[in-house]
Amino acid sequence: MSKKILVTGGLGYIGSHTAVQLIEHGFEPIIIDNLSESPIEVKDRIEKIVGRPVVFEKVEMCNKDEMNALFTKYPDLEGAIHFAAFLLVNESVEKPLKYYYNNLVSTINLLECMAAYKIRNVVFSSSCTVYGNPDKLPVSEDAPVKPAESPYGNTKKMSEEILRDTAATGAVDVISLRYFNPIGAHESGIIGEFQDGPPHHLVPYITETAIGKRPELKIFGGDYNTPDGTCIRDYIHVVDIADAHIYALNRMLQGKMEKSFEVYNLGTGEGYSVLQMVKAFEEATGIAIPYRIVDRRPGDVEAVYADTRLANEKLGWKAKYSLVDMLRSAWKFEQSLMHQ
Template sequence: MKRILVTGGLGFIGSHTVVELQNEGFEVVIVDDLSNTTLKVLESITEITGTRPTFHQIDLRIKNDVKTLFKTLKVDGIIHFSAFKAVGESIQNPLDYYENNIGSLVYILQEMRDRNLDNFIFSSSCTVYGQADELPITENAPVKKAESTYGNTKQIGEEIIQETCKAHQLNAIALRYFNPIGAHESVKIGELPIGVPQNLIPFVTQTAAGIRKELSVFGDDYPTIDGTAVRDYIHVVDLAKAHIAALKRLINKTNKQNFEFFNVGSGKGSSVLEVIKAFEKASGQPLNYKIVGRREGDITSAYANTTKANKELNWKTEKSLDEGLASAWKWQQRQ
């Protein structure tokens, strides 16, 4: 049985990926600092899969703690989710984002180098493309100057990994996510941010549930179908399965280069107002929203061309936007 370390494994995407890993027969070790999740997620993963993953509460910004972890840990691969991830917050607190997102990455790669560990999957982002010149976005699109500190940490992260792969024969894949939504079909795990949500869908569901007074739509003057920003929304279970496909590619040595990157999205763009209407239809709940000014760091439109991932990873999405929104609403109601 292959043992996989999952950093940030109790987070939204991490927890769903842990479930898929265990369903595929992998042994999982989770590291999380619980800064944006709770131990209840560990219990939920155990309920869903029937297997309790090993868990270590560690802040990966503390180098000595990372060293101590790896002294006794032998793994066949690492999936690195741990990162701060809010665009607006990153612009307000850039140093925190660089310390957390870059520091923890470097410390893990140093341990991999020193202990001859291989097979690294990086949680990257479509923000590396900035406002792409052509849509849908392919992997051939240039990486542009980041619009936010968060986006910049993902760009720098990819550069660090690529240089490490070249110098130390590490094999790695960066998955450039678009916008994950939804919840597991069991409704035992989903997206539950601590504090005010930074992503659209939790804010939508919390507004529908009456937790939030209203939903702010940032800008209606973009050059899009209805003036609101367009994004690519992918069901989190589909995204989790992309990690399994990427991991198997590395373990089976079918990767064509020692650093590869893939777009992981639905391939379809939806505007904020389209998402609101789709949610109202899927949930039967009217949404109280208002148009406000644009948000710093936001781009106009981004959606993926996933041809490369479909072909090379033998992966494709299976769930629709409506399914993602319906499951997100069921998850919110369960709370």
């Protein structure tokens, strides 16, 4: 029988791609989502890709009764991948309690249920935001944790601490995956980064400009201390990120963990500036992107890219998609939205 893995926030951007990869690797994802950030149609889209029905439960993780009912219904889970979280940096500054409450209470409720039902394995969706402006590049997992000033970043740091301290009691094992900048979409173009209103992230903004939904891309800051003055990030294909969860789960299920709480960077190790990304998109698609350099966006980190050696060595995982793959798939997804 397929191993059942709870996927919280499984209709979100990374959750939905991971659900597909889980099925393709013989797992049975039990997808939960409160539908606050993702439409239910993502479930249909996942089913279209995998060619069969998937298990979905609408669950509010902050509601302990709903969580208990879920674990009573699925007592035979082998583990959980915890994606569900609010993730808008700006909104978190305006509504810190909304972020602290949702992101922390959901994590605590999950851990309490897992401990009660003796389900050991947790993979956590963390972020390179915990490094803030790193002192050293590429940034490795032992770098100081000092998130750029935002309640969102703090919730990732605090969730890692909650998970680490719970793992230290022996109740669970945890692998925390610190994602750099996930972009792109499933090769089918059927799932990708769905959003309401103007995009917050660079690549969806580029693709919406390319398709004519936005008149131009605003580049936030051209006077950073980088070769072309724009910020540098480590962009990674969302399917590579999704795959890394399979490697993390297998490490846990095969009893290979060396500590009860392990942390891995998920990036390609390559840094690209905003201007390089615009140029790369133009080359990959042949479409010109009008852009204008405007003021810096408060809270942006100047440059961050990953030291990926630990994930390569311990998980046996390595990003395999190129920047062109990432940008072409993002563009395919944008075009598919247009033709619905």
